[in-house]
Amino acid sequence: MPRAATVGRAGTPAVRAYAPIVVTGALAALLPLRYGDSRAMMGVVIGGVLFAAYTIGFNVIFGSTGQLFLCTGALAGLGGYGSAILSDRHGIPMVLSMVLASLAAAVAGGLLSWVAVSRSLGVIFTGIVTLAFSLSFENLLLGKRDLTGGETGLVVAAGSDTFLGEQVAPFYVFLGLVVAYLAVYRALQRSHLGWAFRALREDEIAAELAGVDVKRYRVVAGTLGSGMIGLAGALYAHSEGFISPRTFSFGEVDVLVIVMLAFGGIGSLLGPVVGAAVYTVLEEWIDSFDEYRLIIYGSVILVLFLTLPRGVVPTVLAFVGRLRRWWRARRPRAPAAPPPIATITPR
Amino acid sequence: MRAVVFDGVVLGLQFGLLGVGLTLVYGLAGVLNLAYGQLAVLGAVVAALRIDAGAPTIAAVLTGLAAAGAVALALDLTLMRPVYRRRGEDRVLLGLLLMLGVAFIIDGVLVWRYPIEALTLRIGGDPVDVLGTRMRTGSLLASAIALGVGAVLVVFLRYATAGKAVRSVIQDEEGAQLCGVSPARVRAFVFALSGVLAALVAVTRSMTSPVTVNAGIDFTILALIVAVVGGLGSVSGAFLAGVLLGVVNTVSAHYIGTYVTTIVLLGAAAVTIVLRPSGLLGAGRE
Numbered sequence: 001m002p003r004a005a006t007v008g009r010a011g012t013p014a015v016r017a018y019a020p021i022v023v024t025g026a027l028a029a030l031l032p033l034r035y036g037d038s039r040a041m042m043g044v045v046i047g048g049v050l051f052a053a054y055t056i057g058f059n060v061i062f063g064s065t066g067q068l069f070l071c072t073g074a075l076a077g078l079g080g081y082g083s084a085i086l087s088d089r090h091g092i093p094m095v096l097s098m099v100l101a102s103l104a105a106a107v108a109g110g111l112l113s114w115v116a117v118s119r120s121l122g123v124i125f126t127g128i129v130t131l132a133f134s135l136s137f138e139n140l141l142l143g144k145r146d147l148t149g150g151e152t153g154l155v156v157a158a159g160s161d162t163f164l165g166e167q168v169a170p171f172y173v174f175l176g177l178v179v180a181y182l183a184v185y186r187a188l189q190r191s192h193l194g195w196a197f198r199a200l201r202e203d204e205i206a207a208e209l210a211g212v213d214v215k216r217y218r219v220v221a222g223t224l225g226s227g228m229i230g231l232a233g234a235l236y237a238h239s240e241g242f243i244s245p246r247t248f249s250f251g252e253v254d255v256l257v258i259v260m261l262a263f264g265g266i267g268s269l270l271g272p273v274v275g276a277a278v279y280t281v282l283e284e285w286i287d288s289f290d291e292y293r294l295i296i297y298g299s300v301i302l303v304l305f306l307t308l309p310r311g312v313v314p315t316v317l318a319f320v321g322r323l324r325r326w327w328r329a330r331r332p333r334a335p336a337a338p339p340p341i342a343t344i345t346p347r
Numbered sequence: 348m349r350a351v352v353f354d355g356v357v358l359g360l361q362f363g364l365l366g367v368g369l370t371l372v373y374g375l376a377g378v379l380n381l382a383y384g385q386l387a388v389l390g391a392v393v394a395a396l397r398i399d400a401g402a403p404t405i406a407a408v409l410t411g412l413a414a415a416g417a418v419a420l421a422l423d424l425t426l427m428r429p430v431y432r433r434r435g436e437d438r439v440l441l442g443l444l445l446m447l448g449v450a451f452i453i454d455g456v457l458v459w460r461y462p463i464e465a466l467t468l469r470i471g472g473d474p475v476d477v478l479g480t481r482m483r484t485g486s487l488l489a490s491a492i493a494l495g496v497g498a499v500l501v502v503f504l505r506y507a508t509a510g511k512a513v514r515s516v517i518q519d520e521e522g523a524q525l526c527g528v529s530p531a532r533v534r535a536f537v538f539a540l541s542g543v544l545a546a547l548v549a550v551t552r553s554m555t556s557p558v559t560v561n562a563g564i565d566f567t568i569l570a571l572i573v574a575v576v577g578g579l580g581s582v583s584g585a586f587l588a589g590v591l592l593g594v595v596n597t598v599s600a601h602y603i604g605t606y607v608t609t610i611v612l613l614g615a616a617a618v619t620i621v622l623r624p625s626g627l628l629g630a631g632r633e
Binding site: 046066115119120121122123124125129131132133135136139140142143154251255258259262266291292293295296297298299300301302304305309 | 373379426433436437439440441444445447448449450451452453454455456458459528564568571572573576579606607609610613614616617620621624625626
């Protein structure tokens with residue numbers, strides 16, 4: 001299991017811990033300067049930011065506590081369809097409907113997590129149970145035609161005459177969401193929860209012996225991450241104005257989210273953002289290959305994971321760390337201290 | 348009712364055969380072969396192409412099986428090498444991601460080159476009476492093949508020396524190595540075997556309904572569910588799970604109908620996993 005970035009540990013000054021988030025947010029905020037004129041390109045950019053949000057939510061669940069949730073799409077769909085139906089059919093205010101639908105996603109994720117934890121299901125088994133939930137949800141969307149519009153999809157009207165219907169404004173809403181999620185993730189890493197998560201990931205039995213309530217932390221992570229995914233899905237439904245089962249299907253969401261997180265770096269702060277960004281750029285490029293795009297797509301996945309099996313962010317951080325040690329070693333502080341008798345490598 | 352249950356058993360044996368190849372590779376190599384369904388379709392397409400070219404059915408089918416087995420073997424010898432150098436969760440994750448890439452590539456090649464190819468094997472003959480229920484010859488032959496292969500596999504794993512070597516690697520890779528079993532060779536063998544089994548499922552399936560180019564992902568997901576419900580690494584478990592899910596599937600399709608069936612099927616799978624977290628006949632480990 002790849003190690004998390006050490007900067008996130010409790011004890012590093014807050015400025016240093018949160019600086020990467022501010023920098024990422026500021027850089028991303030410049031994107032509309034270049035792409036703001038084109039509705040199509042803004043759609044692509046917003047898609048990338050949306051997936052960054054999904055992937056951070058998934059990272060809270062899988063990266064932090066090792067629960068393989070193969071239902072990111074379904075949880076987002078619960079948020080999206082839930083919020084759309086509540087606001088359009090039942091006249092509930094849009095913001096309230098999004099809150100309620102995200103809560104529903106959080107409860108669903110929490111329940112799945114609780115079942116997995118209380119039956120102590122392993123990684124693969126958790127994966128299959130959540131996959132079953134995912135496929136069932138997709139079938140339910142297709143079957144409950146009168147409520148969801150079935151295969152044809154559902155037009156979501158509530159957001160269209162607010163600023164969510166504009167070209168650039170929704171981008172900043174999603175960016176705000178991603179920055180908030182990143183802040184939540186970092187705060188988690190720095191809190192006692194983060195310590196518990198790390199302990200639990202390094203060695204579950206040792207963590208439990210040291211008094212970490214493994215089960216409770218897993219369920220907390222499952223609930224929180226699912227709520228985050230649900231909220232992102234709800235927001236997308238209103239900004240896009242149209243959703244269909246494909247929008248939230250396993251193949252269209254979960255596969256991408258896993259590839260993005262694994263490529264960016266599991267359990268790292270910026271991994272989801274890097275993964276989503278690289279993936280979005282690559283996908284634009286690959287789409288131009290038309291008929292053999294699937295082949296290129298598969299080959300790119302192979303090359304990426306063969307060259308960077310630990311993910312981009314952990315690899316870069318390890319490299320920077322080595323560079324920094326080398327730099328320090330090159331300039332010994334005068335006068336040279338006597339060599340230590342025994343060296344204890346800090347972990 | 349009896350006819351429905353029979354249909355369920357026929358379907359279930361297919362499910363079981365589907366799960367076996369995946370379950371062996373996971374139990375043995377810790378690789379969740381997400382390209383499993385694509386290997387099945389690859390075999391089917393090769394067989395269909397041979398039939399189109401005028402080859403006799405049996406020869407075409409054997410070519411298809413061999414092709415899928417050869418591709419699986421090639422994957423094991425090349426792409427899976429870096430995967431085997433890892434242990435534990437790292438191995439599972441990397442193996443899964445690489446096989447996902449392979450799945451896309453195989454899908455891409457097949458859809459690009461042969462978008463409308465499909466394998467249909469017409470098994471002639473009148474319906475046969477089985478315990479007072481009329482069954483199609485195609486489904487009977489498919490079931491017979493599934494049962495036969497299952498039985499051969501169980502006997503092979505239990506009694507043959509090579510089979511014992513396979514089981515020893517499933518139980519403890521390092522221990523097996525210390526006893527002079529080469530895990531690499533056993534893995535290569537089982538990987539190729541799983542490719543052949545995958546293609547065999549596509550072939551038996553095509554005796555009752557056509558197997559199209561884009562069926563890969565459905566095969567993979569079904570195989571995953573069956574393998575996990577049965578307990579990863581257990582051949583008889585896969586068949587038991589297959590039959591259980593097959594019967595649930597047809598009974599619910601007959602009495603409840605339409606889209607609810609899929610949900611019932613998935614629900615049954617989830618409930619089984621929750622009740623028996625290591626699978627029906629799993630050894631109690633992941």
